[in-house]
Amino acid sequence: MIDTPLFEGLLIRLGPIDPERDAEVFARWTHDVEYLHLSGDAPVRPLSVAQAHKKLDQMTKDAEKSHRELHFAIRKNEDDRLVGLTQLQRIQWSGGAAQISLGIGAPEDRGQGFGSEALRLMLRYAFSELNLHRLEAIACEYNTRAIRFLERAGFSVEVRRRQALHRGSKRWDLLHMGLLREEWVSAVRNPNARGFQLL
Amino acid sequence: MKQPLFTGTLVHLAAPDPERGAEAIARWSLDSEYHRLQDNNPARPLLSKRLREEMAQEEPRDQAFVFAIHTLSDDSLIGFVDIDITQWIHGDAFVGIAIGERDYWDKGYGTDAMRVMLRYAFTELNLHRVSLSVFEYNPRALRSYKKAGFVVEGRLRQWINREGRYWDLIFMGILREEWLAQTRNG
Numbered sequence: 001m002i003d004t005p006l007f008e009g010l011l012i013r014l015g016p017i018d019p020e021r022d023a024e025v026f027a028r029w030t031h032d033v034e035y036l037h038l039s040g041d042a043p044v045r046p047l048s049v050a051q052a053h054k055k056l057d058q059m060t061k062d063a064e065k066s067h068r069e070l071h072f073a074i075r076k077n078e079d080d081r082l083v084g085l086t087q088l089q090r091i092q093w094s095g096g097a098a099q100i101s102l103g104i105g106a107p108e109d110r111g112q113g114f115g116s117e118a119l120r121l122m123l124r125y126a127f128s129e130l131n132l133h134r135l136e137a138i139a140c141e142y143n144t145r146a147i148r149f150l151e152r153a154g155f156s157v158e159v160r161r162r163q164a165l166h167r168g169s170k171r172w173d174l175l176h177m178g179l180l181r182e183e184w185v186s187a188v189r190n191p192n193a194r195g196f197q198l199l
Numbered sequence: 200m201k202q203p204l205f206t207g208t209l210v211h212l213a214a215p216d217p218e219r220g221a222e223a224i225a226r227w228s229l230d231s232e233y234h235r236l237q238d239n240n241p242a243r244p245l246l247s248k249r250l251r252e253e254m255a256q257e258e259p260r261d262q263a264f265v266f267a268i269h270t271l272s273d274d275s276l277i278g279f280v281d282i283d284i285t286q287w288i289h290g291d292a293f294v295g296i297a298i299g300e301r302d303y304w305d306k307g308y309g310t311d312a313m314r315v316m317l318r319y320a321f322t323e324l325n326l327h328r329v330s331l332s333v334f335e336y337n338p339r340a341l342r343s344y345k346k347a348g349f350v351v352e353g354r355l356r357q358w359i360n361r362e363g364r365y366w367d368l369i370f371m372g373i374l375r376e377e378w379l380a381q382t383r384n385g
Contacts, residue, residue, distance in 0.1 A: 041286050094241050095360040133365070134357055159353030159370040163328055164291045171327070176370070178355055 006125055007072075009117035012083065014072040014125075019056035022073060025082045027052035029105035037167055038143050039103040041174075068093075074104070074118045083109045086118050088126060088135075096133030096181075098126065119153055127181050134180050140165050141173040154187050155179045204319060205266070207311040212266035212280065212319075219276050220267060221251035227299035236337050237297035239359055261287075264319075268298070268312045277303045280316050282329070290327030290375075292320060305339060313347040321378050328374045334359060335367040348381050349373045 007014040029035055030047040037044070047055060063069040068091045074084035084104040091098040102119055104110045126132045137155055139146040147157075155177040163171035205212040225247035227233050234242040257265075265281040278298035285293075294316055298309045320326045331349065333340045349371035357365035 041289060043286070043288050092239060092359070095239070095358065095365075097355070097358050133360070134355070136355060157353075158355050161291070161328075161330060161352055161370065161372055163374060164289060164330065164372075166289045166327070176353065176355060180357060 004124075006129060007121060008077075009121055010077070011112070012074050012076055012114050012117050014086070014118065014121055015075055017056055017060050017071055017073045017085070019053050019060060022056060022082050023049050023053035025105065026056060026085075032105070032107070035103065035105060035107075038140075038146065039101070041140075041165060067091075072122075074102075074114060076109075076114070083114050084118065086122050088122070088130070091130070091132070096131065098130075098132050098135055100126065100135045100137050115149065116153075119149075123153065123179070123184055127184050132181065134178055137177045137179075139175050139177060140167070141175060142167070147175065147177070150177050150179075153179065154183050204323060205315060206271070207315040209271060209306075209308050209311040210268050210277070210315065211271055212312065212315055213269055215254060215257075215265055215267045215279065216276075217251045217254035220254055220279075221247045223276050223299055224250050224279075227297075230299070230301075233297070233299055233301075235361060236334070236340065237295075239334075264324075266316070268296075268308070270303070270308070275300070277308060278312065280312050282316060282320060282324070284324070284326070290325070291330060292324070292326055292328075293330050293332075294320070295331065309340075310343045310346050313343065317347060317373065317378055318382075321375055326375065328372055330370065330372045333369050333371065334361075335369060336361065341369065341371075344371050347373075348378060350377075 027047050027049045030045065030052065033044050036042070060071060063071050069087060069089040070091075071085065071087045073082055074086055075081060076083050083106070084102065086102040087100070089099045089101065100122060102115060102122065104115050123135070126135055136158075137150050139150065156179075157175050158178040159176035161174040161176070164174040165172040225245050228243070228245040231242055262285070263281060263283050265279065267276055268278040268280055269276055277300040278296065280294065280296040282292050282294045284291075294313070296309055296313055296316070298304060317329060320329050331344060333344065335354070350373065352370045352372045354367040354369045356367050358368035359366050
């Protein structure tokens with residue numbers, strides 16, 4: 001029971017970000033407009049490898065200093081290659097609420113189950129290692145793939161912030177989705193429950 | 200101008216003064232009910248001296264606007280209101296407000312300050328919408344926000360643990376067009 005591997009999946013594993021090593025791949029992702037529009041609300045800004053290095057460095061240092069966020073690299077088991085990033089942010093330790101985010105950077109790495117496995121590991125880490133009570137994930141309404149992905153994992157839409165995102169000359173709603181610890185626990189115990197595919 | 204940007208019917212907004220602000224916030228930090236209504240972090244008493252230093256060092260930023268709320272009648276400092284713009288490109292911002300002086304609770308001062316802030320948000324910052332969140336156990340604030348024109352957009356279930364149980368975090372929002380319509384109708 002206590003030797004459950006927390007960070008290892010069949011296809012991928014979670015590990016620390018290595019700013020020096022990961023900068024090149026990360027810089028490449030910052031040139032992919034579609035990926036950036038799906039994964040965040042920041043204006044797209046391509047980074048050089050040096051800038052990407054600095055950004056990853058700052059991100060990992062800030063996370064450590066704040067004690068309220070954790071960042072992981074998603075690496076493919078087969079060749080140890082960086083395929084994505086996943087984070088827990090705004091952790092409220094006294095109440096057990098946190099935000100989760102996850103992205104698979106390159107288009108050719110999507111749709112292969114890397115994200116599902118990473119999410120499964122992250123949920124177990126959040127609920128059974130950090131003992132959190134609930135998780136929140138934010139997705140834009142045009143990102144139907146992410147919404148379905150999160151729903152399969154048991155998340156449900158809790159808040160719809162109308163027209164909170166302005167992309168491609170259109171206003172879109174932002175969805176805040178939530179998953180409670182008890183929902184995760186019952187899905188893990190019951191193989192027929194909604195969300196079993198990911199747990 | 201006929202209608203000064205920072206003046207309402209009961210209050211006016213001003214730059215935070217480190218001297219007065221620190222004294223007030225330190226005093227309010229000992230009021231548990233106030234703390235629990237306005238913040239999700241565990242309560243802790245704050246030292247006035249340190250707050251003063253922090254406030255004196257604070258530079259105005261393009262992403263956050265913080266104002267002190269003063270009464271029009273005698274200029275008393277009764278609270279603070281701030282607006283945070285995480286990404287300008289989307290025209291969305293989060294507003295936060297707290298009235299620390301209990302004598303001014305439930306008398307329309309907070310609602311008035313919020314109305315002044317909304318006017319600032321829509322006519323000066325040119326935002327498209329304003330968001331806020333409020334704890335389920337704060338019905339007074341919820342009423343005030345509804346009066347100012349916000350509508351409920353959903354709730355994060357069991358988001359905070361207070362007094363041994365979980366409570367939801369309610370999200371509210373107001374769109375520019377909604378604000379314009381209500382302003383036109385007086």
